[in-house]
Amino acid sequence: MGKPFEIVVLSGKGGTGKTSITAAFALLAENAVITDCDVDAADLHLILSPVVYKSENFASGSKAVIDRERCTACGFCPELCRFEAIEFKNNGYYVDEYACEGCGLCKEVCPVGAVNILKYENNRIYFSNSRFGPMVYGKLGIAEENSGRLVSRIRQYAQETAKKTRARYILTDGPPGIGCPVISSVTGSDLVIAVTEPTRSGWHDLQRLIEMTGRFKTPVLVIINKYDLNKDMTITIENNLKGKGIKVSGKIPYDETMIRSLLEGKTINEFKPHGTIAYELSRIWEAIV
């Protein structure tokens, strides 16, 4: 048995239906380890309702804290900190925990050892079983940074789980945007499925996403969701993608079934197994694998 095939579903712009589509693929894949790497807004579990059997904390960042007893207010660290994270208030220096990137430079420069670097353990990783197979997902602590590291760790656990269960696929609901967590979820994966919608913002964001994934070797397929909302835009997107050599693997019509299935906590393919969307999604999945 070879290495499992890693598919990551991305969208650039949020709200395009990425999670609903991932959930349907989880059902269709039959033998997959599922992960949710949209760690800011991990929503896939709301459809898959997995049972968690283990969870652990994960530290993905550090922050500096100044010991007021020791600090002599010499002013070296605020001068050198490049993130303007050290402020002067109430006659002393404080680290603004939201601005600090935990680089540790202040600790290096402090002549009296007043700076401590603390690890932040606010993130959690959940190991669970869903009705479509094992699922690993993460939840980022409030105001945490470095979600990229959390994403890498979740994927690593998913790969270990896949080895044990001999899964054929690892299916990832990826984060929106093009920043650090997205980069971490694409690195080393086998296929990116980009879900977009025919809006000017959807297309704008998709172009940025494609440019970003172009830095990796991972091939990209596109699904246009709600394609009939603006058919001209859909055609523009299709033509442009053709020019870039990217395949549109399917188009899904706008349909309230999407939202209704969500309200019931079901995948579209469970809610309306013989509907157009379920049929189209099955066809797309078959074509992918």
Add this chain to the structure above:
Amino acid sequence: MRVAITSGKGGTGKTTVSTGLFHVFSKYLKYDVQLLDCDAEEPNCHIFIKSDNVTSYPVNISIPYIDPDKCTFCGKCKNVCAFNAIVMLPAIKFAEVVEDMCHGCGACSYVCPEGAIKELIKPIGRISHYDCHGIDYFIEGRLNVGSALQTRVIRETIDHARQKGVVLFDSPPGTSCPVIAAVSKADYVVMVTEPTPFGLYDLRLMADTVKQLGKKHGIVINKSGLNYKPLYEYISQNKITLLGEIPFKKEYAMAYSKGEILTEYDKGLMDIYIGIINSIFDGQAV
């Protein structure tokens, strides 16, 4: 007053609300307001805002470069780097900075005893100012594709905001560092949600974050019409102000897809936005 418009998840209509508020403020209430697009990964406001006079400049960081002739491979820089951005293999006399992982903090050049590290400028994003009759009414922060330092771009964008008057931030979605970079600089936070289980789940995280930051806040329900009770229960149980509801209509989605500002498209929405503005400002802003 600085108002951040955000949402726990993307796609709930954050940009619709930001541009709608901007439009009602400036065109209808004739109030001089500034809009900032702080969603640097996917800046979309520009699609709805037209200007023929745009000036822009890069956001730069300093990236270290290790001079192989001066480096003695002592490893001090590698040890101090909190982001594992330095690769060093003394056996083959190799030392290099992985640019994509570097945060440009300067710790390595500070600790290097040989003065072997010099810093070079690297652009990570762009800030654009849109002008109208000499008034700087819209600023966009845009992350360069491939960079992971969105937070830096957002902070710098906000540094360029006006110091007086009303400034609206279209902030990134979520609850992690990029959102905090925008929301922590605001006086009031508008949380946009939609009446679905996803919307509610993400709203909860967002509301906890905003409370932890101690910011005044309220909720706008977008795409309302789906009678999803748990959302309304949550809002009333937690005594959060409901600023207004924007109904769902397929034609709104269509107008949005073409880059039209909805309040321009449907004047009936104007009253809803005025209601939202009145609630935010307690009826005394404008």
